[in-house]
Amino acid sequence: MAVTLDQPLASSALPRLLTLRTDRRRTLLDRFMRGLTVAAMVVCIIPLVAVIAYVTINGLAAINLDLLTKPPKALGVGGGAAAAILGSLQMVSLATVMAVPAGILSSVYVSEFAGTRKAAGIRFAADVLAGVPSILVGIFTFTILVLPFQQYNAFAGSVALAIIMWPIVLRTTEEILALVPGTLREASLALGVQRWRTVLSIVVRTGFTGILTGVMLAVARAAGETAPLLFTALGSRLINVGDWQRPMDALPLFIYQNARQPYPVLNAQAWGAAFLLMLFVLVVNIAVRGRSMGRRTY
Amino acid sequence: MTIGTRARPSLTRRGSRLADRGFVVLTAGLAAGIVGLLVAIAVMLTLTSRETWQTFGVLGFLTGTTWDVVNGVYGALPFIVGTIETSLLALVIAAPIAILTAIYLAELAPGRLAVPLTFTIEILAAIPSVVIGLWGIFVLSPFLRSTVEAFLVQTFGFIPLFSGPAYGIGLFAAGVILAIMILPTIITISREVIIAVPNAQREGMLALGATRWEVITRAVLPYARSGIMGAIILGLGRALGETMAVTMVIGNKDAIPDSLFSQTQTIASKIATTFNEASVGIQTSSLIALGLVLLGITLTLNVIARLLVRRVTGGVPRRV
Numbered sequence: 001m002a003v004t005l006d007q008p009l010a011s012s013a014l015p016r017l018l019t020l021r022t023d024r025r026r027t028l029l030d031r032f033m034r035g036l037t038v039a040a041m042v043v044c045i046i047p048l049v050a051v052i053a054y055v056t057i058n059g060l061a062a063i064n065l066d067l068l069t070k071p072p073k074a075l076g077v078g079g080g081a082a083a084a085i086l087g088s089l090q091m092v093s094l095a096t097v098m099a100v101p102a103g104i105l106s107s108v109y110v111s112e113f114a115g116t117r118k119a120a121g122i123r124f125a126a127d128v129l130a131g132v133p134s135i136l137v138g139i140f141t142f143t144i145l146v147l148p149f150q151q152y153n154a155f156a157g158s159v160a161l162a163i164i165m166w167p168i169v170l171r172t173t174e175e176i177l178a179l180v181p182g183t184l185r186e187a188s189l190a191l192g193v194q195r196w197r198t199v200l201s202i203v204v205r206t207g208f209t210g211i212l213t214g215v216m217l218a219v220a221r222a223a224g225e226t227a228p229l230l231f232t233a234l235g236s237r238l239i240n241v242g243d244w245q246r247p248m249d250a251l252p253l254f255i256y257q258n259a260r261q262p263y264p265v266l267n268a269q270a271w272g273a274a275f276l277l278m279l280f281v282l283v284v285n286i287a288v289r290g291r292s293m294g295r296r297t298y
Numbered sequence: 299m300t301i302g303t304r305a306r307p308s309l310t311r312r313g314s315r316l317a318d319r320g321f322v323v324l325t326a327g328l329a330a331g332i333v334g335l336l337v338a339i340a341v342m343l344t345l346t347s348r349e350t351w352q353t354f355g356v357l358g359f360l361t362g363t364t365w366d367v368v369n370g371v372y373g374a375l376p377f378i379v380g381t382i383e384t385s386l387l388a389l390v391i392a393a394p395i396a397i398l399t400a401i402y403l404a405e406l407a408p409g410r411l412a413v414p415l416t417f418t419i420e421i422l423a424a425i426p427s428v429v430i431g432l433w434g435i436f437v438l439s440p441f442l443r444s445t446v447e448a449f450l451v452q453t454f455g456f457i458p459l460f461s462g463p464a465y466g467i468g469l470f471a472a473g474v475i476l477a478i479m480i481l482p483t484i485i486t487i488s489r490e491v492i493i494a495v496p497n498a499q500r501e502g503m504l505a506l507g508a509t510r511w512e513v514i515t516r517a518v519l520p521y522a523r524s525g526i527m528g529a530i531i532l533g534l535g536r537a538l539g540e541t542m543a544v545t546m547v548i549g550n551k552d553a554i555p556d557s558l559f560s561q562t563q564t565i566a567s568k569i570a571t572t573f574n575e576a577s578v579g580i581q582t583s584s585l586i587a588l589g590l591v592l593l594g595i596t597l598t599l600n601v602i603a604r605l606l607v608r609r610v611t612g613g614v615p616r617r618v
Contacts, residue, residue: 030509034406040398041407041415044485047478048422051433058436102328109325124604125333131532131600132339132593133539135566139573139589140339143346147578167332194314196321224426227541227566231573252428252542259432259546267436274429285424289417 052278059275062268072237077263081273083239084254090241091154091233091250092223095161099222100215102162103169108199110170111177123174126167135227137163142231154240154248157233164225165218172214176207213288220284224277226252251277340593347587349580359587365552365568372584374565374591376554380469381564381592383555384544385537387473392480393530399481400488400526405514416489423482431546434475439466439547442474447559464559465549472548472564476540480533487532487607491525492518494611521610528606535599539592541566565592 070080110119137160145156180203188198204211229235235253240246251273258270350359350372362373399419403412443466454460464470495518503517519526549561550571563571565588576582 026509026512030511033511033514034402037398037402037406040395041402043395044399044419044422044481045415047481048418048425050437051425051430054433054437055429102331105325106328106332109322109329113322113325114329122329122332125336127604128597128600129332129336131535131539131596132336133541133566133596135539135541135569136339136343136589136593139569139586140342142573143342143586147346163335166335170329170332195318199321220424224424224428226426226428227570230570234574252426255428255432256542256546259428259435270432274432277426278429281424281426282421285421289420 052282055271055274055278058268058271059273059278062272063275064272067269067272071239074237077261077265081251081254081269081276083236084249084251084273085276086239086241087154087233087236087248088223088250088252091158091161091229091248092219094155094158094244095165095222096215096219098158098162099165099169099218103166103215103218104173104204104211106166107170107174107177108204110174112199112203123171126170129163130167130171133227134164134225135230138228138231141228146232149245151245152232152234152247153245154233155244157229157248157250158244160228160232161222161225164228165222168218168221169214172217173207173211176210176214177203179210180206213291216284216288220281224252224281226250226256229253340590340597343586343590343593347583347590349583350587353580359584360591363554365584367581370580372580372587374584374588376552377563377565377568377588378591379554380548380562381538381566381595383562384469384472384476384548384564385534387469387558388476388480388537389530389534391473391477392484392533395477396481396484396529396533397488397526400485400492400529401514401519403485404489404492405518406510416486419482419485422478423486427479427540427542428546430475430479431543434471434543434547435467438475439471442466442471446470451559458556459558461557462559465561467547467549468559468561469548469555470558472544472562475543475547476537479540479543480537483536484529484533487529488522488526491522491529491607491610494525495521524606525610528603528608528610531599531603531606535596535603538564538599539566539596541570545570565589 066078067080068085069082071083072081073079106122110122114122141156141160141163145159146152184202184206185198188202189195193202229250229252233250233253234247235257236247236249240248255270255273255277258266258273261267354362354372359372360374360378362371363375364371364373365376366372403416403419407415443464447462447464447466447470450460451462451464455462499517499521500513503513508516544564545567548563548567550563550567551561552563552568553560555562569585569589573582573585576585
């Protein structure tokens with residue numbers, strides 16, 4: 001937590017006699033720099049407010065039934081983002097199904113079984129993996145799941161998203177598991193419960209809410225990722241439900257494509273889709289982080 | 299007791315031991331998978347870009363200035379330069395603002411403000427890059443063109459660095475949008491690092507009659523310095539690899555920028571815009587080689603940054 005000291009030694013607190021010239025200069029500098037930090041804080045908030053405001057205003061204006069229910073027109077300009085919405089739902093869901101068990105189980109190893117050094121090493125690797133530019137995750141997935149089959153496919157898109165999600169789930173879950181009191185584990189083991197059951201039914205279950213938090217953040221992150229999908233799922237103008245071997249559209253891809261078109265109608269669709277995406281990401285983040293606001297670990 | 303009943307518990311015990319061992323092995327395997335994945339990414343990018351390295355040589359590719367698809371000549375320099383310039387520009391803009399903000403959040407803001415403000419900054423980090431890019435194209439870049447860029451070109455246009463024309467789309471816009479995107483990274487980590495500075499540092503200075511600002515600059519920041527460096531480097535790492543928002547506002551022209559407002563290209567934006575159209579063979583291989591260069595830079599920076607941050611916070615830095 002931040003240090004909460006009383007007001008510092010402002011010169012006014014001292015007898016007037018002791019207030020030397022240099023003191024006044026120091027106080028002025030202090031005031032000025034403190035003012036500057038507040039100004040910097042304000043500067044940081046401006047782009048956030050601007051992005052949210054513009055996306056909301058332009059996005060709401062563009063949202064209509066067509067955007068939500070129709071795929072892009074096969075010929076000409078028009079249609080909607082239905083293919084993208086359905087594609088995002090499917091690919092993010094499949095990515096979640098892959099990344100969450102992998103993330104939780106690998107975090108169980110880090111927090112329950114690994115020695116200090118191994119745990120630190122894996123944590124480090126997870127952080128570094130999270131720092132790999134997402135476009136490179138896209139290329140990597142392309143080389144293993146697109147190139148051999150000579151076909152862009154939605155499955156590859158899901159795998160790329162899962163690779164993005166995995167380290168996020170691992171790190172958040174592992175932090176939560178570390179908070180579960182050791183006495184719970186001991187009590188369970190003392191009753192003769194096997195270790196794997198102790199871990200899954202006692203430790204993981206105790207941390208369930210916290211783990212869900214991490215999972216939701218990872219889902220929100222994956223839903224907004226564009227670069228990993230460019231060379232894997234590719235995007236599509238057709239509604240694709242369940243055909244994992246074919247290209248599939250996603251909301252971020254839809255936004256990217258339509259933002260670059262010279263048609264105002266398509267630009268408007270990009271704003272509409274951006275609003276939907278931003279709404280989802282913000283709601284998840286605010287709901288999830290808001291609960292843990294002020295706590296240092298979540 | 300019959301033999302049968304005596305045998306049963308031992309059988310199940312063996313079964314449970316096996317289940318336990320299996321479980322540990324399973325989790326260990328998945329944990330190792332994280333490390334394996336990192337290695338696999340590096341290996342696959344190296345293997346699939348072999349042709350480029352063999353044709354042009356490592357140095358030849360890194361210093362080559364032409365990217366000529368027709369004649370099959372590929373050089374990475376324009377994109378390396380574009381990447382470094384946009385990222386440095388972003389750092390120059392973002393780092394001072396971010397550090398001042400982190401100081402405010404960690405040292406000066408009253409508790410009931412500090413928490414929601416930190417929360418708000420974290421929310422900025424959550425907005426998808428493509429959404430920021432969309433805002434960049436239609437709002438930020440026209441705004442920059444008519445205000446900041448117009449002013450700089452008019453006032454300092456005689457210096458080559460500031461020579462026009464300024465389209466709003468280009469190096470400068472990319473730097474600004476990257477600055478916005480790396481602010482949260484630098485702020486949240488710097489804030490944690492500053493908070494981790496022991497209170498005795500502050501109390502000692504305050505007891506000597508120092509002002510709050512003097513405490514910050516002479517007792518807190520020197521202690522937190524390497525951690526803040528780490529935060530900045532992590533921000534740099536994020537800027538180097540950031541793709542979508544940059545791709546959307548940088549202009550996508552394969553040329554080493556000659557002015558602050560030139561349209562140019564970063565490694566990530568080059569890959570994003572041309573990878574799908576590239577024919578399999580040396581062109582794809584060269585794009586992947588570009589990716590490998592980016593991987594090398596970001597991995598190195600990441601490792602250095604995390605070690606720096608860890609030096610101050612002592613333990614494991616929080617997930618970023």
